[in-house]
Amino acid sequence: MVASPLLVSDDPVLAAFADEVGDTGPVSVAGSRTRWSLGGELADDTRIVTAPTGIVKYQPEEMTVQVRAGTTVAELHETLMAAGQRTGLPERGGTVGGALMAGENDLRALGRGRLREALLQVRYVSAEGRIINSGGPTVKNVSGFDLPRLIVGSLGTLGLVAEVILRTNPIPAVSRWYRSNDASPADVVEAVLAPSAVLFDGTSTWVELEGHAPDVDAELTRLQAIGSFEAVSGIPELPPHRWSFTPAEALAIDPAITGSYVSVVGLGLVFASQTQPNRTVTGAVQEVHERVKANFDPTGRLNPGRNPANK
């Protein structure tokens, strides 16, 4: 019986990365270190390795790209842009692997898709130094347990990502930002069909409209019925700390708690000047977390000190 092309794991680049990770001693991958302290400080004696880089295979006609984890998101997006495409990964100066391990959405996730939807296939090195493949290269796939979902946002505590296949999507013909000082963000969300982003800082509302030019013009006309809007070049400056609210809560932020803020309406994400109080998981969910971690990393060698439950 001939094996599926998916089974091929004799890629020398992945094998070399697996060798570097090895099977003993605490180990972590450094990308661009843009979110290095997320989920806790790495234990002092941890050996640092780097993930392979480069775009392996880009198929614009499939709307997929196979890329090594150490590639920067900026470099990836530059390549995709040449073919009129993009991904749901946020561009914050970091690597593809780092973006996936942090699990943070782009603030334009309503238009570009949530981060978790972007990952189709993942190849990571296990705590035992083995290359594990999960998911698949097609845009639709329910073959087995969905480990890519588990890996996104896991901070490298279950496996060290070497290479992924990501879903790409077409860049719309037109992308425009508008700002209003008198329209309420809730009215904006109701007035337009599918804004790519709506931001609110307590005073002004920003909205990104994308699509075919006549549709964007028509959406703007609908917006102008609820307030005055002016074209702007982009988003306001974002405060440094990320908070996670429900969409309803994000419409009613109390700056006495968060400090100055920019709320991503519809998503529930809020950027604020104060830090979000520590969150954690408890009870039965915590028990599942701990069992999953113990099953994937019995000796606790992968990114010791970090815990996705404490993000």
Next chain:
Amino acid sequence: MLNELKKRLTGKTDSSGDAFVDALREAISPERVKFDGAHRALHGHDASVFDGGNSGPVVYPETTAEVQAVVRLANDHGRNVVPRGAGTGLAGGAIPLGAPVVVAVTRMNKILEVDVDNMIAWVEPGVVNLDLSNTLRPHGFHFAPDPSSQQACTIGGNVANNSGGPHCLAYGVTNAHVVALEVVLPSGEVAMLGGLDAEPQGLDLRGVFVGSEGTLGITTRIAVRLTKNRPEVRTLLLSFDSVTDAANTVSGVIAGGIVPAAMEVMDQRITEAVENYVGAGYPLDAAAVLLAEVDGLDAGVDIDADRIAQIGRDNNATAVRLAETDHERALLWKGRKTAFGAIAQIAPDYYLHDTVVPRSALAGVLEEVYAIAKRHDVLVMNVFHAGDGNLHPLLIFDAREEGVLDRVHAAGGEIITASLDAGGVLSGEHGIGVEKQKYMDRMFSGDDLDHQNRLRQGFDPFCRTNPGKVIPSGHSCADIQSLRNVPDKVWG
């Protein structure tokens, strides 16, 4: 039956002779714990061609607390548990192996809350998919996943299978539309996975629960995302002289940077059957038809519909028709969605396959599918979600014909091989269940499967929830052989 009669006469239920069944009846209610042969036989099957299921007692809980009580009792008595929605699954995922207690969630069928501020609805797992969208639509929303079985299948089943449907091309499958899940874990504890907030902390346990085919626990409440209804829709019907031309049109549309709401292809045989069945106005002389739908705002849908029509003509479309009215569009979709029902005119039995291939490989794999069917002397029809490369070859047969099932299974195996060789995957929306366990090692290495099993055991260390599914034999939680050989008289 005797118990029922006695109860009606005396108001009492006699002991079933099985301590577990008695305990279930006491915990839930005697009426909602069935142990008669008819119920157990009915729940030994799902909509797949697989038999070999063996159901223990069937319980119909109405609350989370009742589901929890059942799971705890099952643990206390060392019994396994299998959750079940409407039983419309096609991969045998709901078939009980080893006479477990079957937890049928069909009575948990309430839409609990529509929360427009958070763009979600809380629903119970037994809510029927189409009922949910029909309830939401007048308020301007719908639930995007729309499997062909949507008139019967439940949201709980959609969660278990990560279900798709024609309109998942643009909107994504169930996982993208489930925000939070209340589940009863295999331990019997109740847990909330995910959350309504933007980025719930911790591992994405919600994300892995969706699509886990009922092996990680039982869903009791689901927060589904609301999708705004699109104001404008354009539905195109393109006819072709060859399936290859239709497939190339699909690849061309995706390559052209258009993601339509849906792109469905039907070949001539199935189109004929559908047309006889619903009279939707499908052409009878085309080798293949492509149903393409774009939705959104006024200008964009016209621009995209024109481009799709042009790409079709560039690929030798013999006719391009735009549905003029909502009625015409509804009829075309009715035809597509009832395609499997239409098969009954041709032969009494069918085996519906489900693989995915890269969209650029569609035409080549389809040619192979026809050649495979011919080699095995089996009738094949193709009706599929072309836009995401999700093939659904239908092998049509009459099970009374001697030896035909062997040929059907042989052809099916070769179709899976052809799909994998083209860089595809085992299943796009039906799941692995018991159907494709034996092919899992074609797609995954032993290490890959070991890691899937580690996840499985993170939720269910003792392999008590829907055992014997998804992961093939040789890994723990998968020893089907022993499950099928239940000792005599375990269930009376």
